[in-house]
Amino acid sequence: MDVNLQNVPVLALQAEICRRYAPTFPPPMLGGVTLPNALSPQEPPSSGTKYRVAIIGSGNWGSVVAKIAAYNTVRNSIFEDEVRMWVFEELIEGQKLSEVINTKGENVKYLPGVQLGANVKAVPDLLEAVNLATLLVFVTPHQFVKGLCKQMIGNIPKHARAISLIKGMDITVSGPCMVSETIEEVLGVECSVLMGANVANDVAKEEFCEATVGCADANFAQTFVKLFDTSYFQVASTPNVKGVELCGTVKNVVALGAGFVDGLKLGSNTKAAIMRVGLEEMRKLSRKLFGDISDDVYFQSCGVADLITTCYGGRNRKVSEAYVGKYKESPSEGGASLWEKLEKELLGGQKLQGFLTSVDLQELLVARHWEHDFPFFTTINLIATGKLDPINITSYRGCSRS
Numbered sequence: 038m039d040v041n042l043q044n045v046p047v048l049a050l051q052a053e054i055c056r057r058y059a060p061t062f063p064p065p066m067l068g069g070v071t072l073p074n075a076l077s078p079q080e081p082p083s084s085g086t087k088y089r090v091a092i093i094g095s096g097n098w099g100s101v102v103a104k105i106a107a108y109n110t111v112r113n114s115i116f117e118d119e120v121r122m123w124v125f126e127e128l129i130e131g132q133k134l135s136e137v138i139n140t141k142g143e144n145v146k147y148l149p150g151v152q153l154g155a156n157v158k159a160v161p162d163l164l165e166a167v168n169l170a171t172l173l174v175f176v177t178p179h180q181f182v183k184g185l186c187k188q189m190i191g192n193i194p195k196h197a198r199a200i201s202l203i204k205g206m207d208i209t210v211s212g213p214c215m216v217s218e219t220i221e222e223v224l225g226v227e228c229s230v231l232m233g234a235n236v237a238n239d240v241a242k243e244e245f246c247e248a249t250v251g252c253a254d255a256n257f258a259q260t261f262v263k264l265f266d267t268s269y270f271q272v273a274s275t276p277n278v279k280g281v282e283l284c285g286t287v288k289n290v291v292a293l294g295a296g297f298v299d300g301l302k303l304g305s306n307t308k309a310a311i312m313r314v315g316l317e318e319m320r321k322l323s324r325k326l327f328g329d330i331s332d333d334v335y336f337q338s339c340g341v342a343d344l345i346t347t348c349y350g351g352r353n354r355k356v357s358e359a360y361v362g363k364y365k366e367s368p369s370e371g372g373a374s375l376w377e378k379l380e381k382e383l384l385g386g387q388k389l390q391g392f393l394t395s396v397d398l399q400e401l402l403v404a405r406h407w408e409h410d411f412p413f414f415t416t417i418n419l420i421a422t423g424k425l426d427p428i429n430i431t432s433y434r435g436c437s438r439s
């Protein structure tokens with residue numbers, strides 16, 4: 038092997054070895070996390086043809102992700118250039134949203150002012166959007182994903198792979214079902230996840246950030262890294278799919294707590310305490326559900342970084358802050374209907390995830406008799422469902438098992 042050991046940093050050397058001798062060696066990893074931009078084998082699609090990408094969803098994040106993927110597909114020969122983006126059709130000033138997107142190159146409703154790329158094609162027919170697609174990128178609000186998957190049964194190639202960017206879970210009789218599991222079960226394809234500290238509008242402005250791909254197959258993870266990684270959106274991968282997904286999902290519940298703190302005009306010490314205890318319960322939940330998940334996951338973008346950004350900048354925090362004001366005016370109106378009303382008033386068609394996730398999560402905690410093990414999540418749920426005044430957000434210790 039012709040490598041000058043003195044001039045090559047050790048990780049680059051490992052990467053070079055991987056490139057030459059894969060699959061004998063896995064890609065370079067640090068603490069279980071594959072480093073971004075690592076050289077890895079140019080794995081061809083199994084058919085020998087290029088990967089065809091379909092984005093299922095075209096909201097705020099879906100549109101940003103279409104833009105990123107479209108940038109990478111034209112630069113990387115393993116992908117077909119065209120990125121199809123399924124659009125839930127609606128009328129914008131009498132015109133179909135999909136037609137407006139294809140004419141203007143912009144999603145005027147969910148991501149105004151941002152050009153998606155000439156190779157993004159908005160398609161309102163789901164089956165046409167996913168026809169022959171071998172990389173399926175799911176990015177809808179979580180309540181719609183199962184129905185969409187059911188419509189797709191029998192209409193996607195057997196060797197297709199999926200990745201979910203969706204934050205949320207379903208509760209079934211046997212326990213929690215993460216969105217990636219729902220996709221795997223309904224469609225019979227392997228599903229990875231991408232989560233991170235990614236407020237869509239900031240990523241759209243190409244402000245620097247990071248994200249984490251959870252993909253059990255370390256070699257294939259590099260295909261997803263190639264699809265999403267850019268100079269401003271840096272993607273690392275880890276094999277721990279469930280750990281990444283649970284972080285991304287449950288942090289929306291912690292964000293409700295952060296919004297209550299803001300609504301009560303409490304300062305940053307209190308908010309930091311709320312975030313810390315939220316992270317602690319996130320970790321405890323992951324361990325109880327999925328066994329010993331490595332702490333590396335919490336130090337990735339999907340963990341502590343996503344928690345910070347969501348508790349400062351996300352839509353769940355924003356609506357939760359407003360909830361406190363409305364609750365003070367009329368406590369009897371607290372609960373589900375107030376969230377629904379505020380979602381409509383404040384989010385312009387975007388969907389709120391935190392309240393639904395809190396309800397699903399609490400169902401799980403009650404079914405397993407874990408409420409006292411998760412006093413903070415339980416307190417948030419009691420406030421969110423209108424059973425407790427938001428002023429009690431810092432009283433979670435009173436609920437804990439001594």
Ligand SMILES: NC(=O)c1ccc[n+]([C@@H]2O[C@H](COP(=O)([O-])OP(=O)(O)OC[C@H]3O[C@@H](n4cnc5c(N)ncnc54)[C@H](O)[C@@H]3O)[C@@H](O)[C@H]2O)c1
Nearest residue numbers: 095096097098099125176177178181203204236237387388
């Ligand atoms: N927006 C962000 O900053 C962000 C960042 C990271 C992850 N996410 C996650 O991405 C996922 C999608 O969020 P988003 O921001 O792209 O969406 P969004 O909330 O901006 O938009 C809602 C989308 O749902 C569609 N929709 C409405 N009714 C529907 C129906 N009946 N069936 C199917 N679709 C319907 C709308 O057309 C729209 O595309 C969510 O799970 C979210 O948690 C969002």
